[in-house]
Amino acid sequence: MNSILLHIAARFLSWPLLIVSIWILYRGHNLPGGGFIGGLLAAAGFLLYDLSGHGRPDRGFFSLSPFFFLPLGLGLAVFSTLPGMLGAGTFMQGVWLPAFELPLLGSIHLGTPLIFDIGVWFAVIGFILLLNGTLAGEEPS
C-alpha cells in the first residue's frame, strides 16, 4: 500500500495517538479507560506507522521491539503489587501519594494502581506488536 496521504498523516497521527492513550491510561482508575484500552490505542499508533509504508523507524520510541515492551510491562505490573506489603497492608494493596494540584491538569493522584496500569499499557503494546509481527510472517527474534 502506498498512499501519500496516509504516509504523511501517519507521521502526524502517531504521536497524538500516543498522547491520547496516556491520558486514557491515567483517567482509567475511576472512569472508562485504563491500561488495556490505552495500550490498544498506543499500539494503533505503532501499527499506523508500520502500515503507512514508513516501516518501523530505526530509532526512538516507535522502533522498540515487542520483547522490550512485554518484560517491561509485566515487570512494572508485578513491581506495583509489592509496596503494599511494606507497611501494614498486604499483597496488591494500593499505596497512594498525597494528591497535589497542577496547573491545567487539576488534582493529581499517583499510586501503585497507576504503576500497575502502566505495566498493562506496556504489555498490551508489546502483545499487539508481537501479534502483528507474527501475522505478517516475521520470525520474532
Added chain:
Amino acid sequence: MNDLLLISPILLPLLLLIGCLASSRHERRSSVISLVGTAVLLAACSVLLFKVSTHGTLTLAVGGWMPPFGIVLVADLLSVLMLWISALVGLVVLIYGINVGSAGTRPGHVYVLIQGLLLGVNGSFLTGDLFNLYVWFEVMLISSFILMVRERRKKQLAGGLTYVILNLLASAMFLCGAGMLYGKLGTLNLADMAVKLSSVGDPEFVNTTGALLFVAFAAKAGLFPFHFWLPASYHHAGPATSALFAGLLTKVGVYALLRIFTLVFTAENGFSSTLILYLSMATMLIGVLGAVAQYNVRRLLAFHIISQIGYMTAGLALGTHLALTAVVFYILHHIAVKSTLFLVGGVLEMKTGTADIRRHGGFYQSQPLLAFCFLVPAFSLGGIPPLSGFWAKLNLLQAGVQSGEWLFLAMALGVGILTLFSMVKIWNESFWKAQPSTSDGQPNTSDLPLARGKPYLAMLLLCALTLVFSLGGYFVFELSARAAANLADPTLYINAVMKGVTP
C-alpha cells in the same frame, strides 16, 4: 512475612517468566534462570508446607479486600502438598532438559512457557475464588497448548487442536456454572458459596450447576467420557514436556474436583455423587483397556493416567475420611510415578528413534540404570508392595469395604491386574527381549541428542521420591490424613477463610 511466603508460589513463576522473556534470545541464560528459580520455588514451597503443617491453614485477602468481596488465597494442607510436588516435578523436568529430544524452533521461549504453566498450576492450587480458578485454568491451558504444538509437526497440531477444543468447551461449561452460581448466590468466594448454598434448598439448582462444574473439571482431569483429548495429544509433545503434563495437568482437574465437591457441592447441600462413582469406574476400566491395546510407549502411559484418575475420583465419590486420605496419597504417588515413567519413555524413544515398543529391546542388558528407573515406578503403579502404589490402593480398597461398594472393589482389583499386565508388557518388549534388528541388519539406533548425565539424574530423583513415598509411607499417609480431615469437614476451610468476617 506470611503474606510474602503465601504469594511466592505465584510471584516466583511470574518473575521467572519475565526473566526468561527478557533473555529469551539466550537459551543458556534462560535455562539457568529457570532452573535456579524453580529450585528457589521448591524451597519456598517446602517452607510453606512446613508452616502450614505446623500452624494450620494460611489465608491472604489480596489487595486488602476482605472476603467475601475480594479474591482470597487459601493455603491448606492439600494445597501446599500439591504446590510442593508440582514445584518438584517442574525442577526435575528442567534438570532432564526440556529441549531434549524435541526440535523446537525457538528453544529460549520454552522456559517462558514452562513458567507460565507452573504459574497457572500454582494459582489453581492456591485460589479460594471460583472465577479466579477459571482464570488460572486459562493461563495453564494457553501455556500447555503452545508447549504441546511448539515443534509444529502435523500430528502435534492435530492432537493439540483436539486438546484445545475440548478444553475450551469445558471452560465454557465452567463459565456457565460459575455465572449461574454467581447469579443465584451473589458471591464467587468458595467458602461463602458453601455457606450460602446450604440455605438455598433447591436441589435442582444445586445439581445443575454442580453438574456443569463437574463436567468442566472432569474434562480437565481426563475422566470418561471427556478423556479423548488426553491420549490424542500427550505423546506428541516432547518427552520432558509430556512428563510435566502427565504429572500436573490432569491432577489440577482432580484437585479442583476434590476442592469443589467436598466444600461447595456436598451431600448436605443436596448434591448427589452417585454419578461420580459410576463414571470413575468406567474411567478406570476404559483407561486400562486402552492401555492394554497400545504399543506406543507414551500413548500407553497416557491411557494409564486416565485409568488412575478413575481411582482418585472414585475415592472422592466414596467421600469418607479414609477414602479422601487415600485420594490425597494417591495423587502424590501418581504424580511422582507417572512423571518418571514418561521420562523413561522419552529416553526409550530417543535411544531407538521409535515409540513402538515392539521395535525396542535389550535395554535391561544395555541400560541397567534405565531398567531400574522403569521398574520402581512401574511396580509402584501396578501396586506391588512395599511400593507407594500398594499403600495408595490398599487404603482406597479399605475405604471401599467400609462403604460397602463391592462393585468398585471388584473393578479396582481387576483394573489393578490389567495395569500390572500392561506394565509387564512394556518391560517385556523394551527391556527383556533381545534387541531386534531392522531390515538392513543394523540394530535400531537414533541420532536424536541425549545428554549423558542429566536425564538420569532427573529420573533417579523421581525414583527416590517414589521410594520415599513407599518406605516413608506412614509419614506421608499421616500428612494426607490431616489434609483429608480438612476436606472432610468443610467448616474448617470456611472458618479459616471467613475468620473475623461476619456473614
